Amino acid sequence: MNVTDVSPARVPQEARARFRAGGTGTTAGWAPGHVQANLLAVPADWAYDVLLFCQRNPKPCPVLDVTEAGGWTTPLAPGADLRTDLPGYRVWADGELLDEPTEVTGYWREDLVTFLIGCSFTFETALGEAGVPMRHIEQGRTVPMYTTARQCRPAGRVRGPLVVSMRPVPPELLGTALNATALLPAAHGAPVHCGEPGGLGIADLARPDFGDPVTAEPGDIPVFWACGVTLQAAVTASAPPFALTHAPGQMLITDARDEQYRVA
Amino acid sequence: MNVTDVSPARVPQEARARFRAGGTGTTAGWAPGHVQANLLAVPADWAYDVLLFCQRNPKPCPVLDVTEAGGWTTPLAPGADLRTDLPGYRVWADGELLDEPTEVTGYWREDLVTFLIGCSFTFETALGEAGVPMRHIEQGRTVPMYTTARQCRPAGRVRGPLVVSMRPVPPELLGTALNATALLPAAHGAPVHCGEPGGLGIADLARPDFGDPVTAEPGDIPVFWACGVTLQAAVTASAPPFALTHAPGQMLITDARDEQYRVA
Numbered sequence: 001m002n003v004t005d006v007s008p009a010r011v012p013q014e015a016r017a018r019f020r021a022g023g024t025g026t027t028a029g030w031a032p033g034h035v036q037a038n039l040l041a042v043p044a045d046w047a048y049d050v051l052l053f054c055q056r057n058p059k060p061c062p063v064l065d066v067t068e069a070g071g072w073t074t075p076l077a078p079g080a081d082l083r084t085d086l087p088g089y090r091v092w093a094d095g096e097l098l099d100e101p102t103e104v105t106g107y108w109r110e111d112l113v114t115f116l117i118g119c120s121f122t123f124e125t126a127l128g129e130a131g132v133p134m135r136h137i138e139q140g141r142t143v144p145m146y147t148t149a150r151q152c153r154p155a156g157r158v159r160g161p162l163v164v165s166m167r168p169v170p171p172e173l174l175g176t177a178l179n180a181t182a183l184l185p186a187a188h189g190a191p192v193h194c195g196e197p198g199g200l201g202i203a204d205l206a207r208p209d210f211g212d213p214v215t216a217e218p219g220d221i222p223v224f225w226a227c228g229v230t231l232q233a234a235v236t237a238s239a240p241p242f243a244l245t246h247a248p249g250q251m252l253i254t255d256a257r258d259e260q261y262r263v264a
Numbered sequence: 265m266n267v268t269d270v271s272p273a274r275v276p277q278e279a280r281a282r283f284r285a286g287g288t289g290t291t292a293g294w295a296p297g298h299v300q301a302n303l304l305a306v307p308a309d310w311a312y313d314v315l316l317f318c319q320r321n322p323k324p325c326p327v328l329d330v331t332e333a334g335g336w337t338t339p340l341a342p343g344a345d346l347r348t349d350l351p352g353y354r355v356w357a358d359g360e361l362l363d364e365p366t367e368v369t370g371y372w373r374e375d376l377v378t379f380l381i382g383c384s385f386t387f388e389t390a391l392g393e394a395g396v397p398m399r400h401i402e403q404g405r406t407v408p409m410y411t412t413a414r415q416c417r418p419a420g421r422v423r424g425p426l427v428v429s430m431r432p433v434p435p436e437l438l439g440t441a442l443n444a445t446a447l448l449p450a451a452h453g454a455p456v457h458c459g460e461p462g463g464l465g466i467a468d469l470a471r472p473d474f475g476d477p478v479t480a481e482p483g484d485i486p487v488f489w490a491c492g493v494t495l496q497a498a499v500t501a502s503a504p505p506f507a508l509t510h511a512p513g514q515m516l517i518t519d520a521r522d523e524q525y526r527v528a
Contacts, residue, residue: 189527
């Protein structure tokens with residue numbers, strides 16, 4: 001395994017093998033057409049609250065799979081080891097970031113239930129295919145993300161604000177963008193808001209809470225989609241005694257195809 | 265409140281008030297355009313298994329809402345009492361049918377978590393609007409339902425077979441029927457199977473496991489959708505110590521509109 005090879009792998013198994021061997025970095029552009037997933041692992045006695053939080057907030061938290069307690073495998077990626085096959089992880093204790101390792105076998109616990117959650121990389125493929133320009137990709141930046149003033153519907157001990165990603169869309173392509181993503185509810189679905197950022201309590205688009213600011217073209221309308229980072233914000237707000245997540249942008253690459261999740 | 269009035273109420277609040285006052289019978293055709301829901305209440309220590317079963321089997325079990333333990337209200341139907349406002353209930357002990365009362369206040373327990381699950385009445389409205397004939401309605405029958413040979417993906421202690429409903433569809437309207445229902449994942453979504461019943465292990469369409477046989481027109485293709493009765497089959501197969509469900513066809517009528525659940 002050549003871990004110095006930095007060109008994105010096109011085959012999911014090869015991508016996971018490279019990350020297992022120590023490769024790291026964002027998975028954006030890797031294994032195009034294959035579903036990537038956010039990861040959150042919590043102790044089993046928090047699993048019901050997390051699952052119910054996801055059910056009550058399906059736009060930011062579309063559940064793709066949930067493991068058995070202690071399990072580190074998923075039918076979405078046969079052969080994958082969820083403890084090693086992502087490029088980077090975050091380890092959380094009482095809602096505080098404890099460590100950012102490249103594998104978590106040393107942190108693993110037999111009572112961990114792992115949630116795999118849909119990711120906007122899936123709908124960015126759909127938007128690109130529909131001819132909608134992705135300004136942040138054109139500009140070589142990470143999509144800007146904002147913590148909104150809107151609270152998710154809580155579930156037991158799990159609560160937190162809605163986090164959104166923003167993409168500027170030319171007005172003539174707004175309907176195209178809405179429809180293309182609406183058909184992918186497993187990847188955050190239709191936007192939660194278009195236009196005026198103040199409607200979500202966002203003060204300044206130039207100062208995202210995560211990712212990079214992006215330059216809009218004249219006439220572009222800011223379009224806001226629910227974002228999987230909502231779950232990391234919930235870890236911070238809810239402070240479970242222990243949690244593991246992926247590092248931002250460093251997702252699980254599954255064998256599932258994007259089009260399997262298109263509803264029509 | 266005139267409980268002898270048997271014409272379907274058009275307004276959800278009026279429908280629920282009539283059932284609360286003792287009215288009973290199927291809710292088919294009541295409050296058209298409003299979402300109706302399957303109901304299942306289980307002790308809190310079974311709630312995670314049920315919620316995970318629903319997540320793993322979203323076509324038969326699309327979750328619309330989950331109450332807090334002991335709660336009998338839902339934001340989908342403000343003012344409703346889930347213990348009294350359905351026309352009929354079933355009470356289950358260890359997977360066996362114990363009683364079929366018209367209200368369940370006497371059976372209520374403080375540890376019950378109630379699941380509200382999407383219902384095919386929503387997609388039948390969409391099919392009708394799309395011009396797809398509903399043979400069972402034309403023939404004044406309950407839609408035929410079949411227990412298939414396909415097992416749902418289990419979750420903890422909860423397991424059981426997939427139950428499907430069948431509607432004969434003229435071949436030229438097959439695409440219309442698929443698309444109209446695919447856009448309603450909260451109401452079972454696209455069909456799970458079309459054509460040969462043997463593909464689902466169904467021996468004889470003339471002998472449904474629930475509901476009535478329906479007569480197909482020449483050329484009609486049998487189309488099978490996942491069915492909410494799957495959850496009652498799971499109660500039978502999994503035998504939780506206690507459970508409440510609605511009586512078949514006697515659903516919760518919510519204030520939500522069908523179109524709120526259309527993805528595009």
